[in-house]
Amino acid sequence: MNNSPLTQLMRYTYVRSDMVYRISLLNEFFDFVFFTDHDSVANKDTVRQFAGNRKEPGKDIDFLKSLPKTFMEIFTRDSFRTVLRDMSDGLQQLPILSLTVPVAFPLEHTEAIGKWARATITPDVMLDISVDETVYIGCRFVWKNIMHDFSIEHYFDLHKDDLYTLLSSPIPISTHV
């Protein structure tokens, strides 16, 4: 795995939609850094100034603050648009695990699933998560254009024979009146 800006950002991002959003956020941030009246350097001060201009800074600013200095130094006034476009193009080439889950997970849980996927399936995999209540438990996912169902239906199918056996067995007659 190389050390490109996309690879570096993937260390903090596991969901494809989050990655798209963060590339867009970086574009906005570097626009602010290089084209407004203040120091043209991306550091914690400029992040703070950028946060002051946003209505709901919250997690976006936390994310920007978490980025290392070496990552920020890659982007210059002349090159940042090209780098960000290359990142978007690179994102399109990454393998995607389209996951359907029964409930909406917070970031920490999606990160846990993402880490598992990168450790188990492939290191550059990105998640594409959607929610469907009829999954009830487990998940359904699409991998390499084939859908696999590991939802509750899968477990019912696995144990259906046991259920029928249970139903067809004679009901013990209670001796108690």
Add this chain to the structure above:
Amino acid sequence: MNNTHSLITTFFSSPFVMMLLAVFLFLVIGFFVLVAVIIRLSTQLRYITYPVYDRVIKEAQSKANEIINDAQVQSRSILSTAQESAEKIISERKEENEKFREEYTKHFDEIIANGKDILSNQSTELSGLSQNMINEFKKHVLTTEVLIQKESELVSKTLSEESDQLKHTFTDMSTKAQEGQSVLIEETKKLVSEEIAKEISMAHEVIATYKKERLALLDREVVGLIEETARIALNKTFSLREHRDQVLVALDEAKKEGVFDK
């Protein structure tokens, strides 16, 4: 007026004009003389030619009359000669005709006489022949009667034999039919009892299948109820962390099944 008179006087006093007038007068006189001569000459010519013409016509008429007279004489002589010849020829023809008529009558009488003889001979022969034919016919009738009687006897004999044979046949058929009927009744009874047994067996099978299907349906409904209950229970009881863990369990299971290796 004076000018005109003087102009006329001057004109007529010229010698050239006088000479021209003289020539003109001479020409007028000559013309009248010529006209008179012509009139006179034509009158004389008519009078001169008339007698010659008349004479020629008269001569032609006399010649024609002579020719006509000669022709009439000759025609009369020819006519008389022709009449004589015709009368002669007619008389000759009359004689020939009379002779021919006599010969014809004679021949006709002879023919009639011969015909009568022939007819009388033929009638005699015909009566003989018809008698023979009647005799032959009688003989034939007698023979035919005998034959018919023989045929009739033969037919009646054959009919009685056929009748006897038919009686035998009908008797045999009746016996066989009775036998066949009893066999058919037995077979029908057997078939009906077999069919009834088969129908009962099929009914049992249908009932068993129906029972089995109904029970299977009930089982499915019960299983469905259990599943629905499980869904509701799981959905309500699982926390987010437990859901996340179940997702990871499912992905682990998929990994074990080799889904990600494909």
